Amino acid sequence: MAMILAVIGVLALFVGWAALPLLPSLLEWRRRTDVKPLRVVRGADVDIRHFATAFQAWIGGHLGEALAACGAGGGPIEGRFEDGTPYVVLPDDAPARVTVPPAGPISCPAVTVGAGRLGLPARALFPLEVYGGGDVEVGEGTVCRAVLSHGDLRLDRGCWSLRWLHARGTLAARESCALHGRASAERALRLAAGCRFERLNAPVVAFGEPAAGRGAPADGAALAPWTAKDVPGLVEDAAGRWLVRSGLEIPAHRLVTSDIVVTGELVVGEGTRIVGSLKSHGDLHLGSGVAVEGAVVSGRDLAIGTDCRIGGPVVAERDARVGAAAELGAAGRPTTVTVRCLEVETGTVTHGTVWAHGGGLVLPRAAEGKA
């Protein structure tokens, strides 16, 4: 009997010892602690205006009366929110309140709320939100955490925004501004050369002044058709799509009426028109004057030449450069540009959203840069 117990004991010890490393997994299985879905505030991710909308509602709920009093001709009102954060409500066109420390930048330690037009001084730091009931003018080199303008929002040279900007009208940033986070406008958004950005949204996003003599895309009827039989390395031609192994170079001034998927690099010659979408697993180059009615997707880098037109989404897994006078999306047909880093020359216009995850930079158009 003792022997049987000993054998059972040793076998049980073996099973127990072998199963011991599973204990944390078994306990997690029985008493789950890491099963909550990832915290995603859907509105915050999907709607670029999420913060602006929330801030607007919050201001209305907390400072509605103060805003009304100031708007009716009253003087500035100062106070603190429930959590102790100070605020100042200013009447129309009143100067923002700032403090001048013995060292470091002048700054405003309060949420600044303007009942009407609001001007922020130059070279100042606004670490808390700014609200303007009318137009908001931000002085040169000023850094703001976030600004909501009920009218137009204008940033002078070298301004920074740290979290978000939103204008009910137009948002215009002069040279060398840095728009961290989100910047959006209800009507139009214009960034001058040297501006840096991350996520933009407006019906019209203009980089520099729109090109005056924007060349119209070539008429398809004037172009020579480029058909499947012309495609080297064609693997499949089905469902309106060409699948091409390795790289592909489409000659200039051709008309292509198919979607194209290329496993290597894709080069489209100038003036060519694509009635469909393009996707490459390698780099993708569009020559000047290329028109793509659908989407452009690159698995690596993407180069878009001058005067190009792209109707659908523009996606690059890595970095992209957009030449001058290009147009991405169209009025009434907003699209999305999403890349890692983006360099875009002045004169280009996009419609909808531009998202440069690693940052974007507005460059003077090549000719200007040389000049």
Added chain:
Amino acid sequence: MANARNLMLDAELPWADAATRQEVLRLRRRGWGGGDIPEHRALRVSPVQREKLVPAALLALALFVAYLLLLGPVARAWAGMLETWQGLMDIPGQVSLVRYDFYGLLEFDVPFLSFASGLPGSGAWWWGLLFTLALAFGSYAVPPVILPLRYVLRLLAFFQGGAQIFFGLWPQAFPYDGAGYVHGMLIAQLMLVALVPIVLGFTYYVLDFGVARKALLTVMTMLHMIVLVPLQYAAHAYVIHHLSLLYMPLMFFVFGLTVNVLVFVSFYSWGVSWHHPMRLEDRVWARRQGEAGGNGNGAAGVAAALLALLVAVAGTAGAADLPPLTRSVEAGASWGHYSNGYGDADGQFARFGLWREDRWAWRFEAGRSARFGDESLDGGLSYSHWFGKTSVTAGVSSGTGDYIAHRYRFDAAVSRPIAEVVTTLGYTRIQSKGDNRSDGLGLSLVRYLPHWILSAQGRCDWGQPGDTRSVSGGVGLAYVVWRRMSIGVGYDAGDVSYLLVGPGQALVDYHATGFNVGYSQWFGAHWGLNARLDYGETPFYNVRGAVLSLFREW
């Protein structure tokens, strides 16, 4: 074209000074309530930090080499354990060591467990078939709620079915015997344990965990396997010896290396679930939301109740709350000289501490010591837990060698401040490598004053055989500048009494005194040096010694 650099950080600010720029960049990540805005967990990646690759590679190499150097003791330990399990399960046979030479580079021993194993008889085969059918058809009775068990049973049936077919048709063609199989598997397992630091080096060390955690996970996995393997193959030997070779394929395919790989994967998966810098923000967020648990492996706390080995890391893994986790490492060497021709002494040691102030503390120590013509490798482990102001400590230590190290030493103590004097009552059990053992009670009093620490202690040990009694005590005084320096002196005196057991028994009873001077110096916020001089007198010899060590705490 732009590249992967963050274009935003190149933007110029109107203020040129670095401090203002840093503050502005910090404001980018500050939320409305003043807290930091974490990057979403779904977007974070564990960066491969190049500066950590070299230490990680060195750690993997060091653990690999250390294991190779310890192959001899591991093989002897396996032989001892196999002997123990063999005796308990009454497997006739004996254990010996077989020497191997790896291309002249490395010589090592592997245990050989000799036992009889035979081909299955007709009855055994039919019983095996019934067993196989029971597994196969029994799987259908397993309720869907534990569906995976169905497939485990079918897997067992698959392998056993294959063995049934083979032994039913060509039993004489089976080329293996039980003892040779176990020996071969022990060789494979010896190598598998050696691969643990290498595999973890490629798969775990590249993750952003601290070096201590990486080392701990590796050592735990290796130690677990070292204990598991003799138990595992003693069980295999029992099955094969009593149930015939018919079950060897099942043992090999299902309960052999598969189990050890499962163990490795289990430890690995536990290790990667430990709290990680990437998940720090999630914990902060969870606390702000008033949530309990989540985002981390909370299993460790319960594991603590089951096994001290796992608890060691459980404390590490579950350390989500304040006070902060503190670690320390100390490495040093000692020298000594005994008069009257007793020779010199020397030793080297490494200590690792892991604690949360006033919550819990782990201390590990490993070292080597040599004196009186003997040499030992020593190891010790202790754990302290605080219950309010009262702390409880338990520790064990042991060493190799013939006589200078204990077979084991066990300490338990309770400590609590009484009238501003930290009073500790302790119990010690010492079992020597011979027949001597002792049980002792000790009392220590420590008074902390600004910059001064006064201490006094006394103890009484009762030894067996011989029913001896040893009484000793000491006092100490230290001057301390917190985390800067300390200097202290101590004096100890007492009796040493034990019965020397041998061909002729003799009572050893003498008086010993000792003095020591200790000095600690911090050279920075996290590291420093300890030095200590000792002098002792006994009727047989005088001893002079010194200990020097470097420590780091973070």
